[in-house]
Amino acid sequence: MKLRRQIISIFLLTACLINAQDTKIRGFANVNSSYREQGKGAFAVGQYDNFVTSNITDRISFLGETVFEFDEHFVLDVERVIIKYEVDNWFEIKAGKFHNPLGYWNNAYHHGTLIQPTISRPDAVKFEDEGGILPIHLTGLWLSGHDIGKLKFGYDLALSNGIGANHYVADDNDNKAITAGLHIKPLDKLEIGVSGYSDRLNRFESNVVSGDTLKSPISIAQGAFHIAYLGSKFEFIAEDHYILHSYGLPVKQDATTNALFAYFGYRINDKVTPYFLYDNIDFGKNDTYFNGLTNQKFTLGIRYAFNYLANLKLEFCRQEIVNVKPMHVATLSFAIGF
């Protein structure tokens, strides 16, 4: 029933937008097949992504992204709802639910896997409901500017409900999260940037990772550095995230978790791109909030683009987790856009 109501709401919203000026509806979908060592090979329907953009006026625009995905049952997730007021390229105000402008990948690639260079997102920037450790989605206000001056300077400043909040309508505490980021494009197709995120979780709140009640308040400070070059021959994206959890009384201790990834791709031609992705998450010893196991992952893959709206990706992945047997997975993914 809930899903039906959500679908009807989405269609009503879409119908209203179609009547608005200049509305475009696009979609993305993917089908995966994976073979896991000592497991069973399986086919899987990936996410089915509906993407709507609409220009309401000369300065006001709308962007919506809704995803149908399987999570025990088929569920409908509104992943992005952004109302933007554009003054110029140097100042835009956005309100709604958006991807956290932390690092590069999270704001460059969203839910349509067609566009991202690999089948899965790097571990550091995995979605919250896939076990990700970073706040990927935020609800709030986002000020940004881009391509300012000779260095094509850009900035992001977001005020949001933060970790643990209901992503749509409410926050579970009075502490608002702040994301701030700066980036430059010194060369064509090269972006270098730094960003940070701060938030505070109260004692007795529910731990969004484990579901347990927090024994102490936690101040969260995250810092990220990124470099991305997407040239006609070489592709390179690297991000390094530091997450500092300062536990208040009665625990009173600090713990640092480091998550990084590096992606390399070599475009043999417009169609074929072999690539390599390295992931590493080093959980702090006393970081009870994450309570994760340090791991690293090596992914070797090849991408074949039929055109810009269809591609096939094949990946072989080896994951090593401390004190756990290494895992090997081969995955084939066919992604389309329409």
Added chain:
Amino acid sequence: MWQPYRSQSVFKMKENMLKILRHITFLFSFVLCYGFINPPDKKQDFSAANSITVIVNLSNPTNDLTKKQLKGIFKGEVLRWPDKKKIILAVMKSSTPIGKITAEKILNMSANDMDQYYLMQVFQGKITAPKTFESTEDLKNFVANTQGAIGIIDQSNLSNNLKAIKIDGSEAISSVK
């Protein structure tokens, strides 16, 4: 400190990896071979246009742009004209000769990359999707009737209801190197 799993013998691990690699080698080879056998068409058919020209609506007060500024406009880095009107991109489809020239000469990328670039920019919420056209006449009509619109056409198609913008002081850009 990184502590890799050590209880499994190296031999067993290699055996498992080789087993999986055997399964995927065929698929990898197939995809690679298909890509090499059917590489993208490197030949660009520019014969239909010797020179291209940049057109805007007659009401647009801008007369001159540098090639760098033009690239910034078509990349969506510049969103507004000096009079603060929104820039609306009108682009010939990448499958047309003028579309290919727009990608190669203005954006410095392949036609396929141009399509992908615009898809990504729209998906990231950075730009409004460009209006794409298969016919030069349709593009001309759109620019003639839309304030803030900018497009690229073959210079021989320029008409009185459109304004040509000078790029680096010249009204035409050579479409051949």
